[in-house]
Amino acid sequence: MPILIGKQLKLLFKIAPTRALQKAFLLFCTPRKGQVTPDQMDFLDAAEDEVVAVDDLLLQTYRWKGSEETILLVHGWESNTHRWKGLIQVLQKHKYNIIAFDAPAHGYSSGNILNVPLYAECLKKVADLYRPNHIIGHSVGGMCTAFYQHTYQNPELDKLILLAPPSELSIIMNGYQKTLQLTDAFMNALDSYFKAQFGYSFEEFSIAKFSQKIKNSGLLIHDKYDDIAPYAAATAIDANWTNGTLMTTENYGHSLFYNEVDERIVDFLNTK
Structure with a gap:
């Protein structure tokens, strides 16, 4: 085909x-997939927040309220906010205020296409509304997070966490x-x-190059044997991100759904 x-x-x-x-x-x-499946509905429906308009798009946002700092989660290609369920449950134990949204053409959000510049524009609108202290992005969501900060230079952001992002x-x-x-x-x-x-x-259009302009403290987590986003992307980004730290995993896959990853994220967020 x-x-x-x-x-x-x-x-x-x-x-x-x-x-x-x-x-x-x-x-x-x-995208060919990424819509909400029946087994994902209960978790997402319980947290639905505002629907945010970006031009002719309608973005579904979610909120898990907490008394501590605000974290914004940015999912990857052909995914949706449900991919964060395990990490959200971990972050809730630490009382973080958690925000997420479905990208255009994903989850409950409208639209038919997604690319990184469009995703970054949507991220800006959501960040302007919820004013997060930290952003965590996975895969294309990590690409989007880096491009967003490179482009818009949000002065309110403290830490960025990129999980398995492509670079080039x-x-x-x-x-x-x-x-x-x-x-x-x-x-x-x-x-x-x-x-x-x-x-x-x-x-x-290189996240490694864009990282040269990112001054935020950052954590980059990437698996050495990632078969979706090559590990070389992580080393290239790490070489250019002055305040970034690379954590390398082995055999954790592209999704990085492991307790050790969640614990490292929390440790990084809790470090002042």
């Missing part, structure tokens, strides 16, 4: 290149090219299309 889609895009590129690029970009930004858009797009078997000419045109949309080429 991916090869067939790639052939269709290449044919369309010869006839109507702009339309082909638009379709390729939308395909890249369209160029590497992701190389994988996209291989999957659809797109030509170099097509990808060069798509690169130009992306830069016209967001102001960055694929090569320039």
Whole structure:
């Protein structure tokens, strides 16, 4: 199926290149899953908070009230707020005030597409409303968190925690090219299309590079054998993040659903 889609895009590129690029970009930004499943409903429904508008999008937010500092959680691609259930239960024991939201096209939020610049714009709206002290992001949510702070430089934020974030858009797009078997000419045109949309080429959109501008204290947790976001992303980010600390795990996978990870997060948050 991916090869067939790639052939269709290449044919369309010869006839109507702009339309082909638009379709390729939308395909890249369209999640296949991430909606709330029946087994997730009770946990999420009990915490539903405001619905926040960002242009024509409606974002579902959640709140677990606590008397301590506010933490904002940012989930990854084809996921939703339910992925944080275990960590939320740990953070509640420490009385943190916890906020989360479903990304566009995920969970209970509206929309059909998601990309990091759009996600960061939504994060800004939610952060402006709830004014968190700390943000924790997983995978693409970690990418979004770093890009958000690089772009908007929120002075109220103290600590950032990034769990298994990808770093280089160029590497992701190389994988996209291989999957659809797109030509170099097509990808060069798509690169130009992306830069016209967001102001960055694929090569320039680098969380490792963006981390050079992030002054916050940070914790980066990544598994050495992560098969979704390569561990090299973590070392590249760590090399550029002046106030960041890297914790390496082994065989914890991309999701990092382990008590040791939760404990390290809490320890980092509790350290003044």
